[in-house]
Amino acid sequence: RHFGADMWEHRFPTILAACRAHGIDPVTDPIPIAPAAHYASGGVRTDSQGRTTVPGLYACGEVACTGVHGANRLASNSLLEGLVYAERIAEDIVAAHTENGLHARVPEPVEHPEVPAHPLLAPEDRFAIQRIMTDGAGVLRSGDSLAKAAEQLQQLHTEARDSLDENGKTSEPGVDTWEATNLLCVARVLVAAALLREETRGCHWREDRAERDDTAWRRHIVVRLNPDRTLAVHTTDTPDFPPTRQQHRPQEQ
Known part of the structure; x- marks a missing residue:
């Protein structure tokens, strides 16, 4: 608020417009904030x-x-x-x-089937995924919250799959449709890995497993998407680097 109206209008016009569109004037009102995911520690x-x-x-x-x-x-x-x-x-x-002796070439176009082999989510399902992940796999998570999130995500997938199996219908392909579908896939993978890792490490903070466990969990989790869209999860050993010092909590100065 100490910026004043002129600073907001000239330096942060996009943020100002977005806030006002949601009924908040940052010139005079505090802006509500909340944690949000913009990166996944995997890929x-x-x-x-x-x-x-x-x-x-x-x-x-x-x-x-x-x-x-x-x-x-x-x-x-x-x-x-x-x-x-x-x-x-x-x-x-x-x-x-x-x-x-290979040469660069443009591949032949791939014909897409009229009915997709796998179900596509409706664009509005994106909001359900966001709610599930915020509640169950946010900054602080636990075995119980992750298990519940996994169940809810599986339900979204099952409902879309059943619709395709029963009447051959799924959501119309499009950018929003594919984004929602891919978000569900990433969410299921993330939750499966977080549920398996029964420790706290880096940005993965398990309230029910608050300590880091180098003996059992100095390893990577690898998730593979099977042809039937189920997940296969296994772990691999990491290179033999010496463990870093644990710093879960701020140190007193």
């Missing part, structure tokens, strides 16, 4: 060259899980990771093409 698993388990498919940036960030990415390190892995991927592609 498509890659090796040190950005290769995935699909030959010829690379992943880079926030879509990738390279392992370099540990259990809690620090701000702006994503840009550094993107630069490093983009260069590695480019070099690997050039080397592979040179070695195998």
Whole structure:
């Protein structure tokens, strides 16, 4: 509020307009805030060259899980990771093409079936996913809250699948539809991994498992989406780096 109207209108016009559209005038009123997710500490698993388990498919940036960030990415390190892995991927592609005599080509268009093989969620289901994840897998989570979230997410998937199985109908394909469908997939994977990891590590804080457990959980969790859309979960050992010092709580100065 100490900014004054002129500062708000000239420096933060977009935020000002958004707040006023929701009935809040930040010039005179406090702005309500709440935690929100904008990044997932995971992604498509890659090796040190950005290769995935699909030959010829690379992943880079926030879509990738390279392992370099540990259990809690620090701000702006994503840009550094993107630069490093983009260069590695480019070099690997050039080397592979040179070695195998491959030539770049545009693939033939893929025909899509009139009825999708898997159910698509309605765009409005996005809000249900947000509510479920906020309540059950937010900043503080527990075995009970995660189990409830997993059940609710599975129900969303089951309802969409049953509609497709019974009458061959699903939501009309579109950007909003695919976003909701993909959000459900990511949410199910995140909850499955968080439920399995019975400890607190990095930004994963289990209220019922408040301590870090290096003996049992210095390992990665890998989730695979099966053809029938069920999840297969397993763990892998991490490289033998020495454990870092635990700092779950602010230290007194």
